[in-house]
Amino acid sequence: MKKLYVVGIGPGDRDSMTGAAVKALTEADLIVGYTTYIGLVKAAFAGDEDFEGKEYFETPMTKEMDRCAYALTQANSGKTVAMVCSGDAGIYGMASPILEGAERFPEVEIEVIPGVTAATAGGALLGAPLGHDFAVISLSDRLTPWEVIEKRLKAAAAGDFCIALYNPRSHGRKDALEKAVGILLSAGVDAKTPAGVANSIGREDATIILSRLDAIPYEEVGMTSTVFIGNSATYIDGVRMITPRGYKKG
Amino acid sequence: MKKLYVVGIGPGDRDSMTGAAVKALTEADLIVGYTTYIGLVKAAFAGDEDFEGKEYFETPMTKEMDRCAYALTQANSGKTVAMVCSGDAGIYGMASPILEGAERFPEVEIEVIPGVTAATAGGALLGAPLGHDFAVISLSDRLTPWEVIEKRLKAAAAGDFCIALYNPRSHGRKDALEKAVGILLSAGVDAKTPAGVANSIGREDATIILSRLDAIPYEEVGMTSTVFIGNSATYIDGVRMITPRGYKKG
Numbered sequence: 001m002k003k004l005y006v007v008g009i010g011p012g013d014r015d016s017m018t019g020a021a022v023k024a025l026t027e028a029d030l031i032v033g034y035t036t037y038i039g040l041v042k043a044a045f046a047g048d049e050d051f052e053g054k055e056y057f058e059t060p061m062t063k064e065m066d067r068c069a070y071a072l073t074q075a076n077s078g079k080t081v082a083m084v085c086s087g088d089a090g091i092y093g094m095a096s097p098i099l100e101g102a103e104r105f106p107e108v109e110i111e112v113i114p115g116v117t118a119a120t121a122g123g124a125l126l127g128a129p130l131g132h133d134f135a136v137i138s139l140s141d142r143l144t145p146w147e148v149i150e151k152r153l154k155a156a157a158a159g160d161f162c163i164a165l166y167n168p169r170s171h172g173r174k175d176a177l178e179k180a181v182g183i184l185l186s187a188g189v190d191a192k193t194p195a196g197v198a199n200s201i202g203r204e205d206a207t208i209i210l211s212r213l214d215a216i217p218y219e220e221v222g223m224t225s226t227v228f229i230g231n232s233a234t235y236i237d238g239v240r241m242i243t244p245r246g247y248k249k250g
Numbered sequence: 251m252k253k254l255y256v257v258g259i260g261p262g263d264r265d266s267m268t269g270a271a272v273k274a275l276t277e278a279d280l281i282v283g284y285t286t287y288i289g290l291v292k293a294a295f296a297g298d299e300d301f302e303g304k305e306y307f308e309t310p311m312t313k314e315m316d317r318c319a320y321a322l323t324q325a326n327s328g329k330t331v332a333m334v335c336s337g338d339a340g341i342y343g344m345a346s347p348i349l350e351g352a353e354r355f356p357e358v359e360i361e362v363i364p365g366v367t368a369a370t371a372g373g374a375l376l377g378a379p380l381g382h383d384f385a386v387i388s389l390s391d392r393l394t395p396w397e398v399i400e401k402r403l404k405a406a407a408a409g410d411f412c413i414a415l416y417n418p419r420s421h422g423r424k425d426a427l428e429k430a431v432g433i434l435l436s437a438g439v440d441a442k443t444p445a446g447v448a449n450s451i452g453r454e455d456a457t458i459i460l461s462r463l464d465a466i467p468y469e470e471v472g473m474t475s476t477v478f479i480g481n482s483a484t485y486i487d488g489v490r491m492i493t494p495r496g497y498k499k500g
Binding site: 008010014015016017018019020022023088089090091092093095096097099100103112113114115116117120121123124125127128129130131132133134135136137138142143144148149151152154155156158159160161237240242243244245246 | 267341350353364366379385394399402408411496
């Protein structure tokens with residue numbers, strides 16, 4: 001059987017991977033992924049006998065289509081392949097492009113292995129910021145027009161959703177988070193709404209920031225950050241950001 | 251050190267747990283949770299030496315506050331306690347109520363261990379239904395007025411979010427999903443929008459249903475179901491529900 005796993009490795013440390021993810025990576029002849037994620041896998045399994053002689057194929061961030069084509073072609077040639085994604089395989093991950101490309105390789109069986117996404121891993125570091133209904137929005141406009149992102153932010157504000165913002169800020173998009181905050185404030189979200197930042201989730205140097213919507217320290221938000229905005233019931237108890245599970249009174 | 255872990259065990263089978271979840275459960279003297287989840291833990295670690303002599307405390311579903319009080323009190327008395335939640339600890343899980351109750355127990359260190367939530371685990375079974383921005387909404391009105399749920403559904407529709415619906419239907423709320431679908435249709439979501447159902451995720455008898463918004467077979471949706479509604483770009487390729495990661499054209 002020709003097999004391709006699309007594996008969510010979570011934040012990247014071995015303890016954050018599921019048993020199923022470890023099994024798929026162990027079974028694979030070839031592991032394919034973005035350079036940074038391949039580095040995480042190699043570090044997580046350093047010294048592990050099962051990974052001696054493992055073949056790797058890495059490409060820079062913007063080369064998803066090359067990675068997909070290579071992974072599918074290699075699986076079709078008979079290798080057991082694992083395509084790795086940070087976090088979950090389906091949330092802004094490689095499950096979509098792999099499945100979109102899979103039609104041309106009907107003999108390859110594709111199995112998606114879910115993982116711990118940054119909304120939950122970062123949420124755990126901050127406390128329980130997503131304890132009630134929430135929206136996940138990426139601020140990257142590389143594949144999505146900014147107008148769509150803006151529409152989603154306004155809708156999340158109108159729905160009083162807790163929000164997890166992925167890709168909040170990078171070298172090339174220094175103002176994305178600030179623009180998003182401006183949209184939320186204009187849409188009526190209270191400036192005092194609790195906001196939190198989780199940086200470098202799953203790594204030794206992980207940090208969190210507890211703040212409020214109008215006071216997020218943008219300079220401390222970067223490529224490894226996930227940003228959390230509360231709903232109208234969220235509060236900070238001093239050390240944690242907590243969204244109650246329910247509305248005790250209507 | 252007095253320690254209380256709030257552990258997301260994912261769908262419940264051992265392979266879906268993270269290494270950190272397994273470590274916390276192994277370390278715990280006492281495991282506390284809803285009866286069904288305690289059953290999953292016992293099944294996952296049946297025959298495991300580390301779990302011989304493990305103490306368990308289980309309560310019915312609606313007794314969250316009893317569970318929290320017991321877990322915190324026992325941790326404060328010196329036991330290492332693990333409070334288990336299905337899926338993630340923070341997503342409609344016990345992290346919020348534990349942290350809300352933690353103020354009275356300042357000596358207890360609380361650590362939230364994230365897990366694979368149904369949005370990602372069910373998504374993996376269906377393909378990649380949440381490949382772009384998405385909203386997670388619970389249809390349970392036990393702790394949330396229906397008006398709030400309705401507002402969130404309308405907002406998710408306005409934002410063209412993919413949607414994962416938790417607690418879509420139960421014996422006591424047979425019409426919740428049908429009502430929610432009606433709200434989405436009234437809010438302008440296309441009746442032909444792909445919809446999927448994942449039942450009994452993580453179990454031997456897991457099943458999926460691929461359908462469309464106006465044709466979900468309500469009778470096949472129950473307590474173990476998670477329902478997925480696509481965005482305007484989602485499609486079904488015959489065997490899978492796929493939401494592309496981006497909008498190639500504006």
